[in-house]
Amino acid sequence: MSTVDAPTSGQATRTARSPRWLRRVLGLLAVLGPGLIAANAGNDAGGILTYASAGAQFGYRTLFLLVLITVALVVVQEMCSRLGAYTGEGLGALIREQFPLRSGAAAMALLFVANAGLTVSEFAGVGAAMELFGVSRYVVIPVALAAIWGVTVMGSYSRAERVCLLMGLVFLAYPLAAVLAHPHWGAVASNLVWPHFLHTKAFLLLAVALIGTTITPYMQFYLTSAVVDKGVTPRTYKSERFDTVNGAILGDVVSIFIIIATAAAIGGTGPLRSVSQAAGALRPVAGAAASQLFAFGLLGASLLAAAVVPLSSAYAIAETAGSPRSLSRKLREAPVFYGVYTVQLVIGAAVALLPGNLVELVINSQVLNGFITPVLLTYVLILANRRSVLGDAVNGPVFRAIATVCVGVVGVLSAGVLAQTVAGWF
Amino acid sequence: MRARRERAARERVAARALEGSLLSLAALLGNTVKDADGHDIGALRDVVVQWTAEISYPAVSGIVIRSGERDVLINSRWLEFSAPGTVRLHSTRAYARAVKRGSGTVALAHDVLDHQVVDSGGAQIVRPADVYLATVGGRVELVGIEVGVHALLRRLGPKRLRGRIRPQRVIDWASVDGFAPRPGVDAPTPRSRSRFAGRPGAGIELRARAADVRPLRPSEVETALKRKGTAQDREPA
Numbered sequence: 001m002s003t004v005d006a007p008t009s010g011q012a013t014r015t016a017r018s019p020r021w022l023r024r025v026l027g028l029l030a031v032l033g034p035g036l037i038a039a040n041a042g043n044d045a046g047g048i049l050t051y052a053s054a055g056a057q058f059g060y061r062t063l064f065l066l067v068l069i070t071v072a073l074v075v076v077q078e079m080c081s082r083l084g085a086y087t088g089e090g091l092g093a094l095i096r097e098q099f100p101l102r103s104g105a106a107a108m109a110l111l112f113v114a115n116a117g118l119t120v121s122e123f124a125g126v127g128a129a130m131e132l133f134g135v136s137r138y139v140v141i142p143v144a145l146a147a148i149w150g151v152t153v154m155g156s157y158s159r160a161e162r163v164c165l166l167m168g169l170v171f172l173a174y175p176l177a178a179v180l181a182h183p184h185w186g187a188v189a190s191n192l193v194w195p196h197f198l199h200t201k202a203f204l205l206l207a208v209a210l211i212g213t214t215i216t217p218y219m220q221f222y223l224t225s226a227v228v229d230k231g232v233t234p235r236t237y238k239s240e241r242f243d244t245v246n247g248a249i250l251g252d253v254v255s256i257f258i259i260i261a262t263a264a265a266i267g268g269t270g271p272l273r274s275v276s277q278a279a280g281a282l283r284p285v286a287g288a289a290a291s292q293l294f295a296f297g298l299l300g301a302s303l304l305a306a307a308v309v310p311l312s313s314a315y316a317i318a319e320t321a322g323s324p325r326s327l328s329r330k331l332r333e334a335p336v337f338y339g340v341y342t343v344q345l346v347i348g349a350a351v352a353l354l355p356g357n358l359v360e361l362v363i364n365s366q367v368l369n370g371f372i373t374p375v376l377l378t379y380v381l382i383l384a385n386r387r388s389v390l391g392d393a394v395n396g397p398v399f400r401a402i403a404t405v406c407v408g409v410v411g412v413l414s415a416g417v418l419a420q421t422v423a424g425w426f
Numbered sequence: 427m428r429a430r431r432e433r434a435a436r437e438r439v440a441a442r443a444l445e446g447s448l449l450s451l452a453a454l455l456g457n458t459v460k461d462a463d464g465h466d467i468g469a470l471r472d473v474v475v476q477w478t479a480e481i482s483y484p485a486v487s488g489i490v491i492r493s494g495e496r497d498v499l500i501n502s503r504w505l506e507f508s509a510p511g512t513v514r515l516h517s518t519r520a521y522a523r524a525v526k527r528g529s530g531t532v533a534l535a536h537d538v539l540d541h542q543v544v545d546s547g548g549a550q551i552v553r554p555a556d557v558y559l560a561t562v563g564g565r566v567e568l569v570g571i572e573v574g575v576h577a578l579l580r581r582l583g584p585k586r587l588r589g590r591i592r593p594q595r596v597i598d599w600a601s602v603d604g605f606a607p608r609p610g611v612d613a614p615t616p617r618s619r620s621r622f623a624g625r626p627g628a629g630i631e632l633r634a635r636a637a638d639v640r641p642l643r644p645s646e647v648e649t650a651l652k653r654k655g656t657a658q659d660r661e662p663a
Contacts (some may be wrong), residue, residue: 088608088627089542096540096553101581231609321578322542322553389626 043171043254044305045125045298046118046369049362050213051255052281053272054206055262058198060184060191062259065207067192069214070252072406074245076377079384079395079403080220081244084227085237086393091224092319094383107379108317112344114217114372115313117365119348122309124358124365125302128275131358132295138353145349148307149342157307157327167300170293173285175257180284181264188260201424202271204417209363211410212370214252218312220380225315234393272359310344371418374411381407440644441592446509447651449566450591451534451557452581453511459491459500461515468493470513472535473559475568477620482600483567483654484532486559489513490525498522507559507566510591530620537605537623538571543597544606544629545636554630555581558596562654569651570596571630573641595641597632598650606631 054062080091087094095104126144127137151160190196197203223244232240258281265281272278279294286293311327318325318337325337352361381403387394395403451473458466468491477484488501499522506516532538534557542550555577560569574594580587604619608627622628632639642650 086626093542101540101578105582233611321575322540322555322573323575324551391626 043168043251043258043301044118044122045128045302046121046213046305046362046366047255048171048258048298048301049121049125049128049272049275049278049359050206050209050366051258052262052278053359053363054210055259055264055281056266056269056272056277057206058203059263059267060187060260061196061198061203062206062210063188063191063256064193064195065197065210066214066252066256066259068409069211070249072211072410073215073248073252075399075403075406076215076220076380077223077244077248078241079380080224081227081232081240082237082390082393083380083383084224085232085240086234086390088228088233090228090316090319091221091380091383092316094389095379096320096322098383098386098389099379104320107376108320110372110375111217111221111316112313112340114369114376115309116344116347117368118216118218118309119306119344120351121362121365122302122306123348123352124361125298126306127352128358128362129295129299129302132275132279132291132298137358141349141353144303144306145345148303149345152307152311152327152341153331153338160307161304164300164304168297168304170297171254171258171301173282173293173297174254174261177282177285178257178261178264181261181281183260183264192256201417201420204413204420205367206363208370208414208417209366210370211413212368212373213366214255215373215377215410216369217373217376218309220376221316222308222312225319237393272363273357274359278359306345306348310341310348313344314338314341367417371414374407374414377407377410437644438592440648441594444593444644444648444651445591447560448509448569448591448593448647449507449559449561450510450589451539451559452555452577453588453591454513455535457511457513459489459513459515462518465518467491467515468498471497472533473557474499475532475534476530477532477568478530479619483562483569484599486566486568487531490533491522493522497525499525502566505566507561509561510589527624529618532605532620532623534568537628538630542629543571543573544631545639546603546631546633547635548606548609548629548631549636550629551632551636551639552597554597556591558593560651560654562651568599569654570599570642570647571602572596593644593647595643596647597639597641601633601639603631603633605629 083094084090089097092108095107099107123141123144127141130140131137151157227240227244230240261284262278262281265283266277269277275294275298276291279291282290282294314337315325317340318334321336323336324334326334329337331338352358383389384395384403385400454470454473457470459468459470461467470489471492472490473486474488474490475484476487486502486505486507488499489505490497490499500515501521501523504515504517504521505513507513527533538554538557540553540555543552543554544550552573554571554573555575556572557568558570558572559566561567562569572593572595574596576592576594580590580592605622605625606629607622607625608629
C-alpha cells in the first residue's frame with residue numbers, strides 16, 4: 001500500500017509552486033502534523049501553570065521526573081494509537097465491548113470526574129488570563145461559558161479551533177525564553193539525567209500533578225478516536241506511530257523548556273501564587289509585553305481546551321452508551337452527547353467562579369487527574385495486552401513489561417500520595 | 427399530547443406483558459445453571475446460536491458454562507429455558523463439549539451484546555444493551571436486540587431487578603444482514619453472514635440505512651411474536 005501512496009504524494013510536491021523553504025516547512029508540519037497539534041493543545045492552562053509552578057518551587061529538580069513521564073507517555077500513546085488503528089474503534093467503544101458493563105461505567109464515571117476537574121482548570125485559566133488584562137473573572141467566565149457553548153453548538157467550531165490553536169502557539173516562545181534567561185546549563189543537564197527527588201509532601205503532590213497534566217486521560221481517548229477518524233489501518237499504522245511518538249516527545253520538550261525558563265527566572269521562590277509570576281518567565285523574549293503575551297496565549301489555550309475537554313467526555317460517554325455523537329447533529333438527535341457536554345461545561349465554569357486562588361485551583365485539578373490517570377491507563381494496558389483485541393499487534397513480552405512498569409510506577413506514586421493526603425485530613 | 431400519553435401507557439402495558447414471554451440474555455448471563463437433580467454445574471457465560479444464510483431467526487444451539495477452570499459447551503437438547511432469565515438441564519446425564527467456533531456459530535454475549543450495530547452504509551448507529559430470545563414452536567430463537575437505554579440501566583442496577591424485562595426499542599433480528607468487518611477490511615464475496623462475528627471492530631450490519639431504521643415498540647414486538655407463533659403452528663411438523 002505504501003508503495004502506491006508514495007508516488008502520488010511526490011507528484012503533488014513537484015507540481016506545487018511554493019518556494020522550496022515553504023514546502024520544507026509545510027512538509028515538516030505535515031509529518032509532525034496532528035501529533036504536534038495534539039501535543040501543543042496539551043499545553044493548556046493546567047499544563048503551563050503546573051510546569052511553571054514546578055520551575056518556581058523546585059527549580060530544575062523535576063526535570064528528571066519529566067523525562068520519565070515522557071517515556072511513559074510515549075508508551076501509553078503508542079498503545080492508544082495502535083488500538084485505534086487495529087480495531088477501528090475508540091477507547092470508549094473498546095471498553096464497552098471488552099469489559100463488564102459495570103467496569104465500563106466506572107471508567108466513564110472516572111473520566112467524567114477527571115475531565116470535569118480539567119474543565120474547571122481551563123475556566124480558571126480563562127479567568128486568570130483576563131485578570132492580567134484587568135478584567136474580573138466574575139465577568140469573563142460566564143461570558144466565556146456562553147461563547148464556548150454557542151460557538152460549538154450553533155456556530156463554526158473548526159474556525160474557532162484554528163484561532164485558538166494559533167493563539168496557543170505563543171507558548172512555543174518558551175524555549176527561546178529559556179535560552180535567553182541564561183539558565184545554569186550544567187544543573188539542567190545533571191537534573192535531566194540524574195534524579196534529584198525530594199521526599200517531601202509538596203514534591204510528591206507536584207509529581208502527581210505533573211503526571212496528571214502530561215498523561216491526561218482525556219488525551220488518550222482523544223488520540224485513539226483521532227486515529228480512527230483519520231482512517232488509519234494496520235497497513236498505514238507505521239507512519240501514524242511515528243506521528244504519535246514524535247508528538248509525545250515534542251510536547252514534553254516544550255514542557256521541559258517551560259520548567260527551565262521559569263526555574264531560571266523565579267526558581268526557588270516557592271509555589272506559584274499568581275499568573276503574572278508565571279508570565280515573568282517570558283520577559284527575556286517579550287520584555288515589558290511579557291504579561292500581555294502570556295495572557296494572550298493562556299486565553300487561547302484555555303478557551304480551546306475548555307471546549308475540547310468536555311467535548312471529549314461527551315464523545316467517549318456517548319460512544320460507550322452507543323448513542324449518536326457529533327457536533328453536526330441537532331440537539332434533539334444526540335441528547336446524551338450534548339447533555340454530557342453542557343453539564344460538564346457548566347460544572348467547570350461554576351467551580352471556577354468560587355472564590356479562591358485560581359492557580360492553586362488549576363494545580364489541584366491536575367492532582368485529581370494524576371490520581372485517576374493510572375486507573376484508566378490500566379484499562380488501556382489490559383486492552384493492548386489482549387490478543388483477541390489486537391491479534392498479532394498485541395503487546396510483545398518486552399513492551400508489555402515496560403508498559404506494566406510505567407503504569408505500575410504511576411499507580412504506586414498516585415496511590416501513595418492519595419493515601420498520604422487522605423491521612424492528612426484526620 | 428393526550429394521545430401521546432395514552433400511547434405511552436399502552437406501550438408500558440405491552441412491555442410488562444412481554445416479561446413472561448421474552449428471554450433476556452443480560453438476565454441469563456452469570457446465573458448458576460442446575461441439572462435435573464438441582465446440582466450446580468456452573469455459571470452461564472454465553473448463549474450460542476447457529477446462523478446460516480437461510481434463517482432469519484437462528485435457534486439456540488447451546489450454552490457455554492464455566493465449570494471449574496474451563497468453559498464447556500452444553501447442547502440445547504438438554505436445556506430448558508424459562509423467561510425471563512432461567513435455564514436448567516432437564517437431565518442428569520448431559521454431555522459437555524469443549525468450546526469451539528464453527529461456521530455459522532454466533533456467541534451472543536461475546537459477539538452481539540454491547541457490540542456496534544452498523545447500517546447498510548457502515549455507519550455505526552447504536553449498541554445492543556440486551557439480546558432477546560423467545561420460545562417459538564418448541565425451540566428457543568434469537569428474535570431481536572434491545573437498543574433502548576433502560577436495558578443499560580437495568581444491567582447497571584441491583585441484581586434482583588435484572589429480571590424485570592421491559593422492552594423499549596427493539597431491532598428485529600430479521601432485519602440484520604450479517605456481521606461486517608471493521609472499516610478498511612475487504613470482505614470476500616459471497617461471504618457467510620457470521621464470518622466476522624467476534625472479530626475486533628466487527629459490526630452487526632443492518633439491511634437498511636440509518637435513516638430508515640425504526641426500532642419496534644413493545645406493542646409491535648408483541649404482535650410480531652404472536653404472528654410468529656401462529657405461523658409456526660400452521661406449519662406441518
